[in-house]
Amino acid sequence: MKVTTLSLAKRVEELLKLKRTMLSRLESRLSRREIEVAKKDHHARRKPRPCGMTIHTGIGCNLGCLYCYVPDMGFPLKPSPYPLSGEQLVYALLFNPYFVPGPQGTLLAFGSVTEPFLRETKERAIEYLKYAHEYLGNPQQLSTKATLSDDELDRFAKNVDPNINILVTIVTLRYAKILEPNAPSPEERIVFAEKLAKRSINVTLFMRPIIPGITDKEAENILAKAREHGIRSVVLGSLRVTPGILRRLEASGIVDINEIKRRLPRAPRSSRDQVTVMENDLKERIARIARRLGLHVLPSSCSANVWSHRLWCYACKWGPCGDLSNAIEVSVDDIVAAAEILGCDKPRVNIKKWLVGLRCKRITRRPDVIAVWLETLIRRSVRVLTY
Ligand code: SF4
Structure with a gap:
């Protein structure tokens, strides 16, 4: 345009x-009370990054993935739905001075500090997706390693942004039971991804975090399986570690912790300090395999959002993303x-x-x-x- x-x-x-x-x-x-609560909520104040605004559909997560930084951020392990109603969430976003409504407005990312499709939070997630789509129309993406039943999927598909991009996380097939003890198996996730693809919902393999020595070794298998089941794009993302994550990964007995430490630019300084593991070599290697298998490699989850909405973006060093013919002059x-x-x-x-x-x-x-x-x-x- x-x-x-x-x-x-x-x-x-x-x-x-x-x-x-x-x-x-x-x-x-x-009500006056509902408005006050929405105005005080952090969705009404937070500054989005170029990659968009994260929407919290719940608080806490009980999937217990060993590489997860959510517990280190102080969120509880017992999940609960986010306390705002769908209309309150929309109000909070509109009240936020940084928020730009509309199909070319702020990118929305659902599911950053919790799994949106947990039993306890999935209704709230569907409610937020529906209200955000109906009232605002902003581009949506959601990342998950859970699944929905067929009934839930029907309701979901009926209510969301038709161009939403669902990022389905898989980082290992072999060690999922150890690394993601309470999540649905990767096989179940792939079947779910296939169901999404069959309904023409954009679905992307989310290979994040790449765990050195595990994800890179299994990459070919994971990518081939994803391709077989109708997934056409992949986002590769680095592992970020805190002292707690390093301890948990080491205690699992399956991760080469020295290799992770060797790749750290510095040690984490406090329990909440997240340090990104340097993995460019692994990403490049996995990207080459993905391309060979016919998958489109996207640099980030927001890029998946931009791509599926036929937008274009060069707001950060990872760009340009999306369709150049839609670049805004x-x-x-x-x-x-x-x-x-x-x-x-x-x-x-x-x-x-x-x-x-x-x-x-x-x-x-x-x-x-x-x-x-x-x-x-x-x-x-x-x-x-x-x-
Ligand atoms: S250039 Fe790409 S990665 Fe960067 S903010 Fe835009 S969509 Fe996201």
Whole structure:
């Protein structure tokens, strides 16, 4: 889609108006108490990263995967549904100054600090997907290593964004019982992925975290199985470790902990400090196998979201992602007009390839809010300063 000077500025204007209209519509449906709770929720404040906004469908997780950082972040092991209703979640997002509604707005990622399809949380997850789709229409992705029954899948398919990308996690076939003791088996997940694919729901193999010595050795098998069952794309992701994860992996007796430590750029400094294991060589090797088997290799989960919604993005170093023919063309005049509406006085714009620098004489909104809005709408990295 090509955007003219007028249309980028006009879109900003219309989206700001839309947010106000929808907030007041929801205010007539929610009680005063429900509104207060939604306003205080972190979905109403959190700044999305270029890769989008994570939506918490629950709190805690009981799958007990040994490589998981959720317990180290202080979340409980007993899961419960997230306390907001679907309408409250939508209200919280609309109230968030960084959030851009609409099909080309903020990317939404469901299931980051919990498994969305746990028995205890799946109804809430389906509710959130449905409300976010109906009210907002933003691009959705969800990552899972659980499954849904056929009835649940029917309900799910009827209510969600038809272009949603479901990332199904598999990191081992052989050691799943040890590494992911309470999760459905990888075979069950692959069957679930096949059911999604048969319903024309975009499904991606999520090979994250790559556990050195395990995932890389099994990669060919996992990828071949995924391909056989209708999966056409894969996201490869690195292992992140805390001291707790290192201890748990070592205690499993199946992981070469020295190899993981050898790949660490530094040791974790505290119990919550997550350090990414350096795995570029493993990723490249696995990507080569994936391509040979006919799978499309995507650099990240947000890239899967962008891809399945036929968007385009170059907002971070992993890009460009998606379909180049859908790249949004922007000029200095486009940005100037949109920046003025966003509260930037006398904008000066500098565009260098995919980086946009914006300087404002005065600003009536927070600079990072202006940056996030522009970044979301033009899908490039934007820096805002004053002069
Ligand atoms: S360029 Fe790709 S990886 Fe980076 S934020 Fe955009 S979609 Fe995500």
